[in-house]
Amino acid sequence: MLSRIDPRVNAVQALCLTPTREIAIQIVDDAVRPLSTRIPGIRYELGITGVDVESDSVSTAHLIVGTPGTVKRWIKDGYLPTKGIRIFVLDEADTMVSVKTLGADTMAVKQKIPPTSQFLLFSATYTDEIMDYAQKIVPNAYTIRPPKREELVLDVIFQVWMDVRKARGGKLQVLKDIYSFLTLQQSIVFVEMKREADAVAS
DSSP: OGGGOOTTSOSOOEEEEOSSHHHHHHHIIIIIHHHHTTSTTOOEEEESTTOOOOTTOOOOOSEEEEOHHHHHHHHHHTSSOOTTOOEEEETTHHHHTOTTTTHHHHHHHHTTSOTTSEEEEOOSOOOHHHHHHHHHHSTTOOOOOOOOGGGOOOTTSOOOOOOOTTOTTHHHHHHHHHHHHOOOSOOOOOOSSHHHHHHHHO
16 A cells, blocks of 8 residues: 555555454554554555544545444545545455445445546455455455465475373473474464463563
């Protein structure tokens, strides 16, 4: 989205819809804010419940990340002009286009976006129903599907599986043992809890 924005143009140029305010906040905090520091003059805004805007005002942001209900209302009230939008992104698209959940609001927003805009839909899962609905939103779209899980294993990655349920000292001790005798240039350790990550890092 950021790559499609011209900071010299004073208009909303990118719009990202997410199913929840938490995801919208995460996108801004973890992606938009840090990456936009490399683009002087870029402005962004959260379009979520709880963000108050003055009546008869117009957004000065280049990029808006928000939820369908709030964004739909902002468009209706004239706060979010859509004629300058170049890119429209749906995150968690399986939820966003589902007829049972947010599909109606998403479609209402999409109808206000210029047809020349780029439309991107991101999702970890796509049912046949959602694929059909997505085709209505973006007919003749390029579809990029990752390989099946078993095809994602790279030859350059050494993988091993260990049953550590009965290991003395548990998983952390097994990790210590592995790092004590293997010379590893790079490795990734996935854990479930923050305290586990802290323990592994220590």
